[in-house]
Amino acid sequence: MHKRYSRADEWSGGLLQTGDIVEEIQVGELILRSPFKDGNSGVQKHLHKGFKSKETAVRVRVRRGEFDSAVLVGCIVPEGRKKKQQLHHTLNSTQIEDGYVAYPWERKMQTTLRVPNSSSFFSILFLPKASETGRGRYNDVEDTLARANAWFNAAQASGIPITLTNIQTESLLTKISGETASSTVSTSSLSDLPNLANASLYGFEDYHGVDIGVVRAIRLWYSPIQEYPIEIDIEEGDVKLGFAVSRTEEGFIYISSILEGDGNVPSARSGLSELYKEASRDSKLLVISRVNNQKVLPWIVSPSSAIQCFDTVSLSQKLSLHRHARAPLLFHVLMQDSQFASNSARSQSGPAPLAMPVWPNSLQSPRYSDGDHNQPPSPSSGSPGAGLNGGGTEIGLARDTAGEESFRFHDFALPANWV
Secondary structure: OOOOOOOOOOOOOOOOOOEEEEEEEOOOOOOEEEOOHHHHHHHHHHHHHHHOOOOOOOEEEEOOOEEEEEEEEOOOOOOHHHHHHHHHHHHOOOOOOOOOOOHHHHHHHHHHHOOOOOOEEEEEEOOOOOOOOOOOOOOHHHHHHHHHHHHHHHHOOOOOOOOEEEEEEEEEEEEHHHHHHHOOOOOOOOOHHHOOOOOOEEEEEOOOOEEEEHHHHHHHEEEEEEEEEEEEEEOOOOOOEEEEEEEOOOOOOEEEEOOOOOOOOHHHHHOOHHHHHHHHHHHOOHHHHHHHHEEOOOOEEEOOOOOOOOOHHHHHHHHHHHHHHHHOEEEEEEEEEOOOEEEEOOEEEEEEEEOOOOHHHHHOOOOOOOOOOOOOOOOOOOOOHHHHHHHHOOOEEOOOOOOOOOOOEEOOOOOOEEE
């Protein structure tokens, strides 16, 4: 039987329950009383006759317990319809289960990545700039976004072959106190939420009473148009690698010069010289992205606006040590689509580039962080390795007075570091 209609008091006990004793069944004018003749088969026969004669209303009186009784009203339905209803109920109530499965991460990271155990996703994190209005205050999110936008545009304009992938806010937790805590936006109630829309630092108090600050930094994701590996084999008798490295204002290290006229130096044998010439013809820089699979790209901008990046001095020293030890070098460089690279079996195309803005020719010349906008001269053939540990060269790191989290480099006196 199927529930059709009822009054609230009739159905207060629910449908037929285990233990109910059916005392009377009424189908149309026919009334069947317990004990029922021929038992269940007899009742089914009368229900079937009632359905054929379109008498489908059924009234059932049951005894529930010693003193209670209930009257239930329903209707007769075919057996197939009842099964279909049960099937639909089972279908709607059945859930797809989930679980955990093992995954061979180590093998996949070795075999599916272009550089084993290292991603091809590049990013730089911009922390909000410390405000000049007072200690513990920071410029808003819009200012951080503008600085990230300016950095990316300047990098492209200087000849860095990269495309924008994504930009997002990133929340960093820190403990705050004193003036910083009192100057931050509070999140003690829902009414404070509109004030957080453009705040780069807001605070709340945890259940221990400690003031917690949330710094909203900006992470900019970018991808190379092409990242290409270069293997440089060092042979006995090599007295120089044949190229110089410099760093842009945005923190990228690039090949700034190559040694001309000597086809037996490592830079010429490896094809680095050809890639450099292609990049120069396209008014682009040949940027070093990895050295022996270690990324050497800028990765963070401090609240003092200093860019944390790698030092050309220490890189030149490491490359020189490779030459002395005759240990092979593996470079990865960022570049435009290269005919030389596409003809090589070692070519590795980067992610599909996004649309890049067209920059005026006046903006295409590289900007050097060394203070010299001219292309550095090649060293004389009589002074191999010029610029490495030479007299008057200042090497080392120094703290930037703008903040404890940033630093600056003392570069060579020469505008480029030759190896």
